[in-house]
Amino acid sequence: MLTTPRLIAIALCAALNFAVGSIVYLIKLPLYLDSIGTILCALLIYPDRRAAFVCSFLAAMISTVITTLFINPFLIWFSATELALALVAAYFIADAEAIFRARPLPMLRFGTRVVLYGILTGVVSAVVSAPVVAYVFGGVTGSGSAFLVAFFLKAGQHLMAAVLHSGFTAEPIDKTLQVLFAALLFRATPKDFIEMVRARPQPAPT
Amino acid sequence: MTPNGAIALVIVVVLAAMMARISGLVALYLFTALFAVIEVGPHAAVALRRAVILMLPLAAFMILVWVGVVGRAPADIAASQPGSRMNALIYVSIVCARLFLIVAIVQIAAMRFATLTPLQFIQALRAPVALKRLGVLTLSLVETLLQAVDRAHTALIASGVITRRISARNLFHGWVLVQTVWLTAITSVTGRMRDKWPMEHTLQLLDPLLAETHAAPLATPDKLWIFSAAVIAVGIVWGDFHGVP
Numbered sequence: 001m002l003t004t005p006r007l008i009a010i011a012l013c014a015a016l017n018f019a020v021g022s023i024v025y026l027i028k029l030p031l032y033l034d035s036i037g038t039i040l041c042a043l044l045i046y047p048d049r050r051a052a053f054v055c056s057f058l059a060a061m062i063s064t065v066i067t068t069l070f071i072n073p074f075l076i077w078f079s080a081t082e083l084a085l086a087l088v089a090a091y092f093i094a095d096a097e098a099i100f101r102a103r104p105l106p107m108l109r110f111g112t113r114v115v116l117y118g119i120l121t122g123v124v125s126a127v128v129s130a131p132v133v134a135y136v137f138g139g140v141t142g143s144g145s146a147f148l149v150a151f152f153l154k155a156g157q158h159l160m161a162a163v164l165h166s167g168f169t170a171e172p173i174d175k176t177l178q179v180l181f182a183a184l185l186f187r188a189t190p191k192d193f194i195e196m197v198r199a200r201p202q203p204a205p206t
Numbered sequence: 207m208t209p210n211g212a213i214a215l216v217i218v219v220v221l222a223a224m225m226a227r228i229s230g231l232v233a234l235y236l237f238t239a240l241f242a243v244i245e246v247g248p249h250a251a252v253a254l255r256r257a258v259i260l261m262l263p264l265a266a267f268m269i270l271v272w273v274g275v276v277g278r279a280p281a282d283i284a285a286s287q288p289g290s291r292m293n294a295l296i297y298v299s300i301v302c303a304r305l306f307l308i309v310a311i312v313q314i315a316a317m318r319f320a321t322l323t324p325l326q327f328i329q330a331l332r333a334p335v336a337l338k339r340l341g342v343l344t345l346s347l348v349e350t351l352l353q354a355v356d357r358a359h360t361a362l363i364a365s366g367v368i369t370r371r372i373s374a375r376n377l378f379h380g381w382v383l384v385q386t387v388w389l390t391a392i393t394s395v396t397g398r399m400r401d402k403w404p405m406e407h408t409l410q411l412l413d414p415l416l417a418e419t420h421a422a423p424l425a426t427p428d429k430l431w432i433f434s435a436a437v438i439a440v441g442i443v444w445g446d447f448h449g450v451p
Binding site for chain 1 (some may be wrong): 224260261264268271272275276278279280283284297298301305308309312316336339340343344347348351361382384385388389391392393395396398403409428
């Protein structure tokens with residue numbers, strides 16, 4: 001399952017998660033953009049769904065560990081969210097890989113899939129993250145979305161409700177952008193690299 | 207101490223920190239200080255400075271949101287009480303103390319192996335070869351990516367797509383930079399996988415290097431440190447059940 005081209009793809013996608021996610025975290029936007037590489041990894045490896053899931057989860061965990069060590073000590077607690085994201089990416093988003101690479105670009109189908117999968121990923125992510133945000137961190141995680149939690153708390157909501165509402169407000173927008181960026185990068189990736197990544201390991205000669 | 211031992215110790219301390227109240231945090235701070243003095247020595251100051259640099263902006267942000275904007279602690283909100291900014295400040299202080307401990311133990315443990323190169327650290331780990339290979343490839347790609355960023359940045363500035371300083375054009379065309387970096391990196395690694403590595407037998411040379419590890423999974427000092435941290439963690443759980451603050 002873990003061939004050298006796949007290990008390379010995992011490392012590149014982890015680096016992408018780390019680079020974009022860290023910039024967004026440091027400028028405190030109410031977005032995350034830290035899973036573009038996770039989604040892209042599943043798209044690159046797609047027809048083998050199990051490998052797509054394992055590789056995209058590995059990419060997510062490497063970037064999570066590196067980001068936790070150097071930028072954001074909160075992030076490691078969201079490993080379950082990374083797991084859910086990798087599952088959604090491998091078993092749902094990757095289904096659209098043919099549409100994402102179709103030439104000429106089928107604008108309507110492309111846009112519909114991006115929004116649909118963005119909302120799905122956003123809802124899953126919000127539901128899985130909410131208990132961690134509410135019970136482990138009391139609502140404040142250091143990212144820009146804490147302002148949204150504060151806004152809902154000021155409006156008189158209880159902590160869990162405020163965290164869930166904040167998640168449902170920010171996550172679908174964030175994840176739609178992430179699916180869009182991953183789809184555009186996948187579209188731009190050279191065909192020969194994708195073929196190398198998707199090639200199954202050759203059995204040893206007897 | 208071995209790399210495996212350091213990783214296990216960090217996991218135990220982090221889990222204990224997440225469960226700890228004030229008394230538990232005090233015990234963990236004392237334990238971490240002892241670990242820093244015995245295992246790292248004077249270099250622990252560098253690790254602590256790094257932890258402070260990481261935590262300060264985060265603490266300022268949490269104070270801004272909780273004390274400045276919300277003005278109440280979560281317990282006040284849950285109990286539908288008016289609460290106060292002082293309660294919010296106490297709450298933020300405890301969360302920050304817990305996070306600082308987590309960041310500090312990670313940095314101190316990392317400092318313990320500062321004399322090893324990343325390759326030596328990975329080589330000394332007791333882990334599946336595929337995972338070690340992934341670690342080495344990730345490290346090797348860091349340099350490739352930095353070069354890709356440099357090349358893409360220079361090319362886009364030269365072609366007038368982005369500018370060297372902060373500008374609106376950078377905001378609108380930042381995405382082009384990400385795409386260009388991605389493509390540059392992909393082109394580099396495709397060339398390596400197809401031509402360079404097979405010619406130089408890089409992977410064949412790497413695998414035996416990663417497979418042979420002479421280190422025991424856990425050394426005696428590892429076991430002592432992990433056992434002590436586990437005892438504190440059990441104490442924290444016991445204190446939690448018996449209402450120790």
